[in-house]
Every structure is written in C-alpha cells, then in structure tokens.
Amino acid sequence: MVNNPNENSFCSAKEILICNKSGGLQRIDEKCSYSDPLHYVLMFFRGEQGWKYNFYPLKNIASKKQNVNICFETEPENQDEDEINSKFVTATQYYSYQLQDRLGGFISNYGRLFHQYIVEQYAKIETSRLNYILFNQKSLRADLYKNEYKPKDLSQINGIVSAELPEQVSFPQTYKTVKACMMHGHDKITLSLENPNEFNNSEEQNQIKEVIEITRFQSERYVSACESCFRIFRYNLSGQYPTTVRLSIHLENQQMCYFDQNNDISEVLSKNEETQLTAFFKLNSNNFKANDLFYYEIPKHFSWDNRSWKPRKKANTRIISRIYFVHPTDHERYALRLLLLKRKGVKSFKDIKTVDGHEYSSFRDGAHALGLIEDDREAEKSLEEACHLITDCNQLRELFVIIILNCQPANIKSLLDKFKDNLSFDILLEKKKIDSNRKYDEIIYSLCLKKINVHLYKNGKTLQSVELLDCLVDDHDFDLHSNLLIKDVLNFNITNLKKEFNDNIGKLNTDQIFAFNSIIKRLNNEQETGQIIFFIDGPGGTGKTFLYKTILAKVRSESSIALAVASSGIAALLLPGGRTAHSRFKIPISIQSTSTCHVSLQSNEAELFKKA
Ligand SMILES: Nc1ncnc2c1ncn2[C@@H]1O[C@H](COP(=O)(O)OP(=O)(O)OP(=O)(O)O)[C@@H](O)[C@H]1O
Structure with a gap:
C-alpha cells in the first residue's frame, strides 16, 4: 500500500462517500464502525460492524453455532469518564483480535482482499498514532526527575516567579543575569518556504507552507501485508541474539522522566521514580540473593519487568549486560560507574559513597578511597615542576586548565588551593604597585579564578562546569553569561x-x-x-x-x-x-x-x- 497523505490534512483519514435514499451524499469516516462492512462488502456480508472510535469492550458472545465474528458492545453504566476511557478498546487491540486464526474463521480465506484488509487496518492504526503525535507536539515533554517541581499555591509561585528587576547596586550579578536571560525582545520563529512559484494568486502567495516531519515520514511509505500483520500483533520486527541489556546510570534524582504537560506532577514523579538503578538498590534490600551480584550481573538472574527486577526461574548466562558508558569528564557519574563495577549489595546512593564505614561527600572521593581513581600526585608534580620553570603566570594558568580538563584530577579544589599563590603571583605584583604591603587575599584569588575562567572558556568549559564557581569569593564584574570569546579578542591595549x-x-x-x-x-x-x-x-x-x-x-x-x-x-x-x-x-x-x-x-x- 502506498500512502500519499492529503496535502491539506497531514494524516488524512480515508472516507467512504455513499449516496443515501433521498439522493444526498453522506461521508463515512474510517473511524466509524460502518466503514469496514461498507468497504469490504464481500467479507462482512451480514453488515457486521467493525472498530470505531471510543469502542467499548466487547462482550465475547461470538456465536459458536454460527461460527462468525459477531460481537456486541457493552455500554458502561454509571461509570465516570476516566474509568470509561481506560476501558476503550484500541484499534490495535480490536484488529489483533479480529485477525486471529479461529476454528471456522473465514476472513483469512479472502486471499488478496484479506491482504488489503490487513494493510488498511494497519494504516488506520498508524494514522491515529501519527495524529496523536501531531496534535500533542506541544505537550510531550522530557526533563530530569529533580527538575520536575510544580508550585502548589500562589505563595509558592510568587516565591519562584518575580516580575521585579533586582536592585543593580546591591545585587549586580543577579541584575546582570536577569537582564541577560529574562528580558528579551520578540521571540524568533523559523519558517521554510517550499516552491513559492507554484502559488498563482496573490492570496496563496502569502501562505507559507509548514514543513512537518510527520508528513515526510508518512508520505510515499510502503507497507506490506506481512509488515502490517507483524505490527498489528505487536511482534518485534527484528531480533537479537544473545540478548543485550543496557543498564541505566544516573546520579540521585537525575533520571530522565517523560510526561505530558497537563499531567499531575506528583503522578509524573511517582511514575518515573523507579529506574533500573534505583530498583537495583531496592532489590538488594529485599532479596539477599542479589547481594552476591554486581549491578551488571543482575539481568542474568532477574528480568526487568514493569519497572522492577523480577527473579528469573533459571539464570540466563547468555545475556550480555552493560552499564551505559560515561565520559571521564562527567566526574561524578564516572566515579559512580566505577564504584558500581566494584561493589555488591549496595542499597542506596549513600551506601555507594560509604567506604569502610565512612560516608564520603562525593562518589569521586569514594572511588578515590577505594583506589579506583588515581590520586593527584602526577598532576601536582607537573604543576610543581612548572612553577619552577615557567615565569609567566598566564602560561601556568593555561597549564592548570589543561591538567584539570585532560588529566581528570580527583580533587580540583585542593589542587587549586595548593597552587593558588603561584597561579596569582602576577596579580599580586600588580596590586603591590599600588599598595606595597598588599598580601594574598580572597580578592586576588578571585581575580586569578576569573583569568582561569578565560582559559576554560576557550575549551568550552566554565568555572561552573569544573565545580570551581563556589571558590570565587568576589564575583563583582563576573558575568557567567557574557561571551568571553568576544571579550578575549577585544582584549588589546x-x-x-x-x-x-x-x-x-x-x-x-x-x-x-x-x-x-x-x-x-x-x-x-x-x-x-x-x-x-x-x-x-x-x-x-x-x-x-x-x-x-x-x-x-x-x-x-x-x-x-x-x-x-x-x-x-x-x-x-x-x-x-x-x-x-x-x-x-x-x-x-x-x-x-x-x-x-x-x-x-x-x-x-x-x-x-x-x-x-
Ligand atoms: N614597509 C616596511 N618598512 C620597514 N620594514 C619592513 C617593511 N616591510 C617589511 N619590513 C620588515 O621586513 C622584514 C620581513 O618582512 P615580513 O616578515 O613581513 O615578510 P614576509 O613577506 O611576511 O616574509 P615571509 O614570506 O618569509 O613570511 C621584517 O623584519 C619586517 O619588519
């Protein structure tokens, strides 16, 4: 079947036009239950009705004597709307029921007409799926679990949303941030004009055709009867042996959750709460057998079903399981992954960080205590050597940035603490020209950090991304959002x-x-x-x-x-x-x-x- 969607409605529905007795024309939509018997008159010669939109569950009283698929709808009585909606039979459910090979079933005997029937029913299902995506573009959302927070009353809203500009003198940083990020002119839209010459009259010339991914996906798509059958029965279109399982890895409350913008927030959070990792912690608390297994061994003995690990009857040793790769520059997650590869029976995020009874403040420190991450001796040695050889502090700061970005030191802050005097020596000399008694202080270190930030910026990082922003005591004239690349190329005398x-x-x-x-x-x-x-x-x-x-x-x-x-x-x-x-x-x-x-x-x- 070649589906060529109508230009005007993106996912067009197929309609039947019938001439009624009074001579008028009547449209029968494909979502109407009369559509099937009217279209396939030979197959449904008794006028058996097909699926329709908002179809109630079928009372399974298909006549055994007649051996035909006659089904009746049960009208729900005294039920609320949500309950009724949850009971509707979907087109996929209905047609996978209809296509089953039953004793005395006859629709499969219609040869090519049967093939056409399958393909058209699948096209009907696919069209409603695409329509759902099309009409819900604005409401389908994904975000980090921890970011999902919805204020419940007006006072909470006012606590978060404020239409006031912060006071410029007292809060220079906040003022700059609000001005840069929250005050803007017109929003921009991007439109693509396709074949403008094809419009003839001036009215049509003003129309701009929107390019929609769904239309492109749907247009000229070939669907065979075999594929339709597979999709209606929801079989896998491809298989893989041996089974590979990818295990999620995320920091606490930083899993991705998917939701509709109108969803109730507490519902979204409870629905997305459990991931493979958090379920692994739960499993360790409830099932002592799991305590002998590493996280990556769990899929061999437990199957991931309905957001929890369920014990397998027999261990499947052929399963290959892998924890998602994490780049070493993502320090905390990388350390968490290392710890998970080495530790069994952990019951919480806190548990992973705890080594020999001591709870470390970060996964990095925990991994370091276990000897999974090298200490910073190499980095320290390089910087010590450089301090003797390099007289230009700017070059020293550049080296410091290279080390923190490429050598992944375990504790960047302590490295900075150790060498901050050397890194800011030129700034102290400058200050001494004005005040000869000037000594190292937080202002000098902050100035040094701002200079380090310039080097970080050239490598696509900031003080914030390497977790050094809280070392900046004096953030006066430090604008996190301004483009330092531009500042850098204008920084000439x-x-x-x-x-x-x-x-x-x-x-x-x-x-x-x-x-x-x-x-x-x-x-x-x-x-x-x-x-x-x-x-x-x-x-x-x-x-x-x-x-x-x-x-x-x-x-x-x-x-x-x-x-x-x-x-x-x-x-x-x-x-x-x-x-x-x-x-x-x-x-x-x-x-x-x-x-x-x-x-x-x-x-x-x-x-x-x-x-x-
Ligand atoms: N108009 C000029 N007046 C004075 N000195 C000049 C002038 N033009 C060039 N020079 C000097 O001549 C020397 C060579 O010039 P420059 O390095 O610009 O040449 P070049 O064409 O770039 O050489 P190459 O192709 O080898 O790189 C330099 O020391 C430069 O200062």
Whole structure:
C-alpha cells in the first residue's frame, strides 16, 4: 500500500462517500464502525460492524453455532469518564483480535482482499498514532526527575516567579543575569518556504507552507501485508541474539522522566521514580540473593519487568549486560560507574559513597578511597615542576586548565588551593604597585579564578562546569553569561595598537599601501555586503606579515574584531593574537566533501564570527 497523505490534512483519514435514499451524499469516516462492512462488502456480508472510535469492550458472545465474528458492545453504566476511557478498546487491540486464526474463521480465506484488509487496518492504526503525535507536539515533554517541581499555591509561585528587576547596586550579578536571560525582545520563529512559484494568486502567495516531519515520514511509505500483520500483533520486527541489556546510570534524582504537560506532577514523579538503578538498590534490600551480584550481573538472574527486577526461574548466562558508558569528564557519574563495577549489595546512593564505614561527600572521593581513581600526585608534580620553570603566570594558568580538563584530577579544589599563590603571583605584583604591603587575599584569588575562567572558556568549559564557581569569593564584574570569546579578542591595549599603527603606516611601501587601502576601503564600505577575499602574494621577506600586522593594528585600535588565523602553528605565532584556522574555526582534521566546522548556530563561537 502506498500512502500519499492529503496535502491539506497531514494524516488524512480515508472516507467512504455513499449516496443515501433521498439522493444526498453522506461521508463515512474510517473511524466509524460502518466503514469496514461498507468497504469490504464481500467479507462482512451480514453488515457486521467493525472498530470505531471510543469502542467499548466487547462482550465475547461470538456465536459458536454460527461460527462468525459477531460481537456486541457493552455500554458502561454509571461509570465516570476516566474509568470509561481506560476501558476503550484500541484499534490495535480490536484488529489483533479480529485477525486471529479461529476454528471456522473465514476472513483469512479472502486471499488478496484479506491482504488489503490487513494493510488498511494497519494504516488506520498508524494514522491515529501519527495524529496523536501531531496534535500533542506541544505537550510531550522530557526533563530530569529533580527538575520536575510544580508550585502548589500562589505563595509558592510568587516565591519562584518575580516580575521585579533586582536592585543593580546591591545585587549586580543577579541584575546582570536577569537582564541577560529574562528580558528579551520578540521571540524568533523559523519558517521554510517550499516552491513559492507554484502559488498563482496573490492570496496563496502569502501562505507559507509548514514543513512537518510527520508528513515526510508518512508520505510515499510502503507497507506490506506481512509488515502490517507483524505490527498489528505487536511482534518485534527484528531480533537479537544473545540478548543485550543496557543498564541505566544516573546520579540521585537525575533520571530522565517523560510526561505530558497537563499531567499531575506528583503522578509524573511517582511514575518515573523507579529506574533500573534505583530498583537495583531496592532489590538488594529485599532479596539477599542479589547481594552476591554486581549491578551488571543482575539481568542474568532477574528480568526487568514493569519497572522492577523480577527473579528469573533459571539464570540466563547468555545475556550480555552493560552499564551505559560515561565520559571521564562527567566526574561524578564516572566515579559512580566505577564504584558500581566494584561493589555488591549496595542499597542506596549513600551506601555507594560509604567506604569502610565512612560516608564520603562525593562518589569521586569514594572511588578515590577505594583506589579506583588515581590520586593527584602526577598532576601536582607537573604543576610543581612548572612553577619552577615557567615565569609567566598566564602560561601556568593555561597549564592548570589543561591538567584539570585532560588529566581528570580527583580533587580540583585542593589542587587549586595548593597552587593558588603561584597561579596569582602576577596579580599580586600588580596590586603591590599600588599598595606595597598588599598580601594574598580572597580578592586576588578571585581575580586569578576569573583569568582561569578565560582559559576554560576557550575549551568550552566554565568555572561552573569544573565545580570551581563556589571558590570565587568576589564575583563583582563576573558575568557567567557574557561571551568571553568576544571579550578575549577585544582584549588589546588600544593605545599601544594606535602607536603601532601610526609607526607602521608611514613605513609602508607603494605596493603595501595599495593593498592596505584596498582592504580598509572595503571594510569601511558598509553598503557593499557579501563576502570578499583578498589574496596577498609576494616573495619571502617582502613585507606580507608586516602588512597584516598593520591591518590588524588598524582594525583592533578601532575596537573592532579581527581574527588572525594561519594554516600552521608557527605561522600563527607571527601574527598578534593568531591561532591556527583549525583551532579557531573548529575545522575537522580529516575532511570529506560533506564535512562542516563543528560550530553550532547558538554557540559563543558563532556569535563571535558574526560580530567579526
Ligand atoms: N614597509 C616596511 N618598512 C620597514 N620594514 C619592513 C617593511 N616591510 C617589511 N619590513 C620588515 O621586513 C622584514 C620581513 O618582512 P615580513 O616578515 O613581513 O615578510 P614576509 O613577506 O611576511 O616574509 P615571509 O614570506 O618569509 O613570511 C621584517 O623584519 C619586517 O619588519
């Protein structure tokens, strides 16, 4: 069956048009019980009614004598609406009942007509499923379990939602956050215009056709009788041997839960409460046999059924079970996974963190105590050595960031504590110029953390993501949401740049002047839009780099953004603020014809490129 949905209604219902005795036309929808006998007159020659929308349970009094599928509906009496709704027979249930091979059953004898019947019934089921998805797009939701919180009364709502702007002087940080994140102009929508030329009159030209994934999925889809049968009976379309079970892993109350926006929140929470991991804890408390098993061994002896582990009659040793992979940069979950691989009989999250009777504050500390994570001696040694060799504190901070991002130290905070004096030495020297008695204090450390944040930012991380934000005591002028990449490329000394430009401009020779003028003229001409590329060529040592530096100094001295990139690291070093093109534009190393730069439209990099 080839399903070509109607252009106007996305998941179209098939209708039968009949001419009644008075000569008028009557439409019979496919969700109506008369649709089947009217369409398949040969199969249902007695006029037996088929499934209809809001179908009540069938009283199973199919006549044994007649050997035909005659079923009667039982009308519910004195029941409330919810109870009635839960009792409706779905189309899938009805047709899987109808297609069963029974003694004396005859619809399977209709050959190709029977095939058509199966396919059409499946199309009916599929259409209602797609319609449900289509009409409930706004209400289908997923979120972390812990984020699901709904205030119950007005006072709670007022406690959370406040239409006031925080006071700018007393709460500068909150003021900035509210201003940046909660005050905005018009919302944006994205529309795609398909074949605008096909509209003829002006009224139609104004219509914009919405592109809907469901229509694309449904259009020109081929469904055979075999597939329809399989789907109606809800058989698996593919099999796998041996069975593989993937075990969930999440921190406490951080499991994903799925819900409809109109659901009652307590209901959503109770429905999504149990995961394989939390059920494993429960199992350990209730079933002593489970205490001898690791988490990954559970599926061999217990089956995951209806959100709980049920004992298997016989252990199935062929099952392969794996805990989901967790990247080491996700520190806490990674440590939890390590602990679960080594510990049996744990009954709670608290239990996992407890090693030798001592409850650790984090899974990382617990894993460290068990010797599952290496201690930070290597990282400390590297930093100690660097403190003796490196005199530039900025380079030391860069090394610190490389270590915390790539070597996964167990305790970043203690590493910072140990080396914070070395990391902020240049800041202390600066302060000493104003006050010679100045000593290390929290303000100096906070300034150092802000500088560390700049390096983190270049690697797509922030103080918050490496859990160092609470070490920041003085968060004055620290804006968590501003784009540090832009700040970084504007962070030049304008006076020095102006001086450099004035010195260089007078030295340029005729060719350099020609190139300089052409480029700057194009930059200043705002009317000429579109991309333009200049290519400067010349033998070695003829002043190309000198010209680039002059152009960079000119643009940057006017507080505009100029991104200097080169194809190699050595060439990039020759340009002030230079980076390799691969690093700046996130160009993939191996390039295919379909490769694109790894920069998403909403990222800080994208914002920077737009401003440049
Ligand atoms: N107009 C100029 N006035 C004074 N010095 C200049 C001028 N142009 C270039 N120079 C100097 O000449 C030297 C070589 O210039 P530069 O490095 O810019 O050349 P290049 O073409 O980039 O060389 P290569 O292709 O080898 O990288 C530099 O020391 C630079 O300062």
